[in-house]
Amino acid sequence: xxxxxxxxxxxxxxxxxxxxxxxxxxxxxxxxxxxxAAGTDRKTVASEAILAETSRRGLVKPSTKEHQIQLxxxxxxxxxxxxxxxILDYDQLEEVPHHAWCQELEKRHKxxxxxxxxxxxxSTIFTKAYPIWRLLWNPELRILIVNDxxxxxxxxxxxxxxxxxxxxKLIALYxxxxxxxxxxxxxxxxxxxxxxxxxxxxxxxxxRTVGALGNIVSAHYDLIIVDDLCNIKxxxxxxxxxxxxxWFQDLPSxxxxxxxxxxxxxxxxxxxxxxxIINQQLSPALADEDRYYIQRESCYLENTTCSRFPTIFxxxxxxxxxxxxxxALFACQYLNSPISPKEQIFTLEHLxxxxxxxxxxxxxxxxxxxxxxLGANDFSAIITLLRYHDFWIVYHCIxxxxxxxxxxxxxxxxxxxxxxxxxxxxxxSLNKARSxxxxxxxxxxxxxxxxxxxxxxxxELVWHSARKEARIQDIEPYITNGxxxxxxxxxxxxxxxxxxxxxxxxxxxxDGPDALAGAIKLLQNTQxxxxxxxxxxxx
Numbered sequence: 001x002x003x004x005x006x007x008x009x010x011x012x013x014x015x016x017x018x019x020x021x022x023x024x025x026x027x028x029x030x031x032x033x034x035x036x037a038a039g040t041d042r043k044t045v046a047s048e049a050i051l052a053e054t055s056r057r058g059l060v061k062p063s064t065k066e067h068q069i070q071l072x073x074x075x076x077x078x079x080x081x082x083x084x085x086x087i088l089d090y091d092q093l094e095e096v097p098h099h100a101w102c103q104e105l106e107k108r109h110k111x112x113x114x115x116x117x118x119x120x121x122x123s124t125i126f127t128k129a130y131p132i133w134r135l136l137w138n139p140e141l142r143i144l145i146v147n148d149x150x151x152x153x154x155x156x157x158x159x160x161x162x163x164x165x166x167x168x169k170l171i172a173l174y175x176x177x178x179x180x181x182x183x184x185x186x187x188x189x190x191x192x193x194x195x196x197x198x199x200x201x202x203x204x205x206x207x208r209t210v211g212a213l214g215n216i217v218s219a220h221y222d223l224i225i226v227d228d229l230c231n232i233k234x235x236x237x238x239x240x241x242x243x244x245x246x247w248f249q250d251l252p253s254x255x256x257x258x259x260x261x262x263x264x265x266x267x268x269x270x271x272x273x274x275x276x277i278i279n280q281q282l283s284p285a286l287a288d289e290d291r292y293y294i295q296r297e298s299c300y301l302e303n304t305t306c307s308r309f310p311t312i313f314x315x316x317x318x319x320x321x322x323x324x325x326x327x328a329l330f331a332c333q334y335l336n337s338p339i340s341p342k343e344q345i346f347t348l349e350h351l352x353x354x355x356x357x358x359x360x361x362x363x364x365x366x367x368x369x370x371x372x373x374l375g376a377n378d379f380s381a382i383i384t385l386l387r388y389h390d391f392w393i394v395y396h397c398i399x400x401x402x403x404x405x406x407x408x409x410x411x412x413x414x415x416x417x418x419x420x421x422x423x424x425x426x427x428x429s430l431n432k433a434r435s436x437x438x439x440x441x442x443x444x445x446x447x448x449x450x451x452x453x454x455x456x457x458x459x460e461l462v463w464h465s466a467r468k469e470a471r472i473q474d475i476e477p478y479i480t481n482g483x484x485x486x487x488x489x490x491x492x493x494x495x496x497x498x499x500x501x502x503x504x505x506x507x508x509x510x511d512g513p514d515a516l517a518g519a520i521k522l523l524q525n526t527q528x529x530x531x532x533x534x535x536x537x538x539x
Contacts, residue, residue: 146209369462382410
């Protein structure tokens, strides 16, 4: 069974030597009073009290000293990583990188997207250990586990139930903290469970499961974990991708105001749900509370062919997997890159960069290309390209969903900053024929706003006749030979543009690379015009 799948994964049989102690109601009241007086949470005080009482009463035999140490680690810091390893016996979790995953997960981002390679124990941490750990310290939580299929979601729950019913170390914790077992075996169900520690009267259980496209209305949850909602079916079917994105739109609505949405999976297609979430982050209208923490990792360490998970995948094993799966499937499952390296036209290794501090804008000539969006789902783009000595430099980029009026405002604002020599505006998306001599609405608005601000921006409309893919491919030689430079800080200045370039031709959106191709063509045309000027001889 795969480590990150729905089976038992990294779990080994629970220990049998841990004794338990009962904490009386009076002790619980004292714990609560101490916590309030100290201004700390009950779990810290409870942990200290339990450890002290365990030691005082000598309930742990010498043969269980190892278990006592393990229990101490978990209770003193309530660290998710050690809880998963020492209490839940997921001993194949490694300090690197799993501890870092757990530490980031403990920050409880309101929304988070984790794209990790297959078989790296992501389900073990996010979908099995995390709900158990959260419910240990807050038994009132309502948790929903989502998977592409209801059966897989129920398999996750089945393993969680096994912990509650058979893991004596976990049962010991519940008896020590709540003086009760966590789950009544007679009430455990395949689709949902209600813990015995719940005190509030909610209609939702402690944990419920659902498959993609399942009914999710009339419920509210404090934590929703979406595990592998996308799979190979999403790679092959546009209809399935569309259905899942539509279904997912309703998921945040059943989250409580302070709730947490955790999505974990593997990237299958440039237009799958995960890409949809990533692209949403580009919208300036997106509220901060709706933005995602996003982590996307490859099986390789950055810019190397060395395994990020050496205890799981040796370098030789990864090479074997690449040959077995084929480049496209390996790229999806292990690189989290829906396009395989062999199909890539642009790569990070081919980008030539320059530090921004080395550029003197006074000695540069600025050009811009503006690509207005065709509709609400497309991105508008403005690329600022510098002619600097003998090089072209991608200095600034805007990629965002915005109204044409907002785009014009931004274009004028940038002109005031860069004093463009010329701005190209793609006319294909403005519904303006080349033979039409009357200005279109976009032009009229542009002229009006220029008058209001008191600037005159030189621009020309550009009609494309070649296919977009061909236009973008034409810029590859300039990138590879170093004629076109990118800022050394491109990951901070325009990461979306770089992402679209790297994912081309499989990217869900390519508005940035297309605008870049337009800017290069515009600059080249001005160079040709300059060379064609005849200077009369002196007589």
